[in-house]
Amino acid sequence: MSDDSWAVAVDLQESTTPSLQVRFVKETNASPKTAENGGSRKSWNQADLAEQSLLNKLIRRSLVRNRNQVEVLQRDPASPLYSVKTFEELRLKPELLNGVYDMGFNRPSRIQENALPMMLAQPPQNLIAQSQSGTGKTAAFSLAMLSHVNLENKWTQCLCISPTYELALQIGQVIEQMGKFCPDVKLAYAIRGNRMERGTKLQEQIVVGTPGTILDWCTKHKLIDPKKITMFVLDEADVMIATQGHRDQSIRIHRLLTEKCQMLLFSATFEDSVWKFAERVVPDPNIIRLKREEETLDTIKQFYVICREKEDKFTSLCNLYGSLTIAQAMIFCRTRKMAAWLSVNLRLEGHQVALLSGEMTVEQRAAVIERFRNGKEKVLVTTNVCSRGIDVEQVSLVVNFDLPVGLDGKADNETYLHRIGRTGRFGRRGFAVNMVDGEKSMDIIHEIEMHFNRTITELDTSNLEEMESLIS
Secondary structure, rough: OOOOOOOOOOOOOOOOOOEEEEEEOOOOOOOOOOEEEEOOOHHHHHHHHHHHHHHHHHOOOOOHHHHOOOOEEOOOOOOOOOOOOHHHHHHOHHHHHHHHHOOOOOOOOHHHHHHHHHOHHHHOOEEEOOOOOOOOOOHHHHHHHHHOOOOOOOOOOOOEOOOHHHHHHHHHHHHHHHOOOOOOOEEEEEEOOOOOOOOOOOOOEEEEHHHHHHHHHHHHOOOOOOOOOOEEEEHHHHHHHHOHHHHHHHHHHHHHHHOOEEEEOOOOOOHHHHHHHHHHHHHOOEEEEEEEEEOOOOOOOEEEOOOOHHHHHHHHHHHHHHHHOOEEEEEEOOOHHHHHHHHHHHHHHHOOOOEOOOOOOOHHHHHHHHHHHHOOOOEEEEHHHOOOOOOOOOOEEEEEEOOOOOOOOEHHHHHHHHHHHOOOOOOOEEEEEEEOOOOOHHHHHHHHHHOOOOEEEEEEOOOOOHHHHOOO
């Protein structure tokens, strides 16, 4: 089936998880829209949130090391705080416990320790949880849905909504893997293009999909009786409310459910807009959130280099490589055109270079990052698509070939922090070098210095002795 084709829903009886019956059809894979060469910052952020979330899911094969402390706010402060250190303590069905171990989970992650007892509690408890990709969040609510299913009831009991069909598929794959020893549990994907016969009722106990299609299945097509839904999971809430239409569709789905339905909401970030949305959707919740770690630049030495044009920037970059012992480097450019020019010239100098930009599919980007992480390329040239959420321990140098600037022409401090934060990971020493090509760029450097209350030191890359003294 081609990427842009449509198909009729099928039952995949022979798949990698043959015991769990799945209804699935893939939706059109549209090309990602970016603002690398212009366009709306708002629309770029909307696409970026969803694509970045999927990218993280694709590249994180195992749980990430999370140093954040978890803060638990209980609905009933008098209730004893219950957490688990082993999956056996949850008293799961043997088939589910086998599925958990088969997926490679040996012990609960930090978010799972605290969230699973609440999600599995009787009577049911509502939950709002902050959790980033790679922390075991998806496995946690997948386990909750699989545990929640009453096999005697041949109707949909658990609804899980996700902002994009790619993310929905990722969730479904986790449910399939974890439920591989549960032959009577059925899963359906509510994504556009999955055509179902009107008037029939789904017998799949778990439905995962996007808000628009799930809303249609509940209202227009009557495939799901929302009054029979007993667990509602809303994943990637921050992405959801940043995507046009999804916020309102999610609220409309929520209104169809009964007050007894258990509500579980997850988000990687909790800005005010997310909190307001969460409070509207999840009544009387328990809350799990990450205690904010202070963003630290203590292990990163920051420099700027005065240049006239891109050729001077390139010469300075080559001088850096001639004087530094660099494990791996990430170089950020403003546009795809500049990133392509730079990667070609670096290859001509004999460097192993990977190029990452927004016209690639998410899967292609994940493959590039995987190669870089494995050391097959030593230099990653990229636009902003790679500034967030990717930890490569061996990155020792970040270069802002173009400084991050907002639509207002001022320094984009958040992007700057995310960019240079790719080095100095896990307490290692790192270097950030900023290329300055005029008075406007120098003003940006001063704005960044004031924002972070840090001095960025001038570096003359043509003076080897000075570089050695500053960088050592």
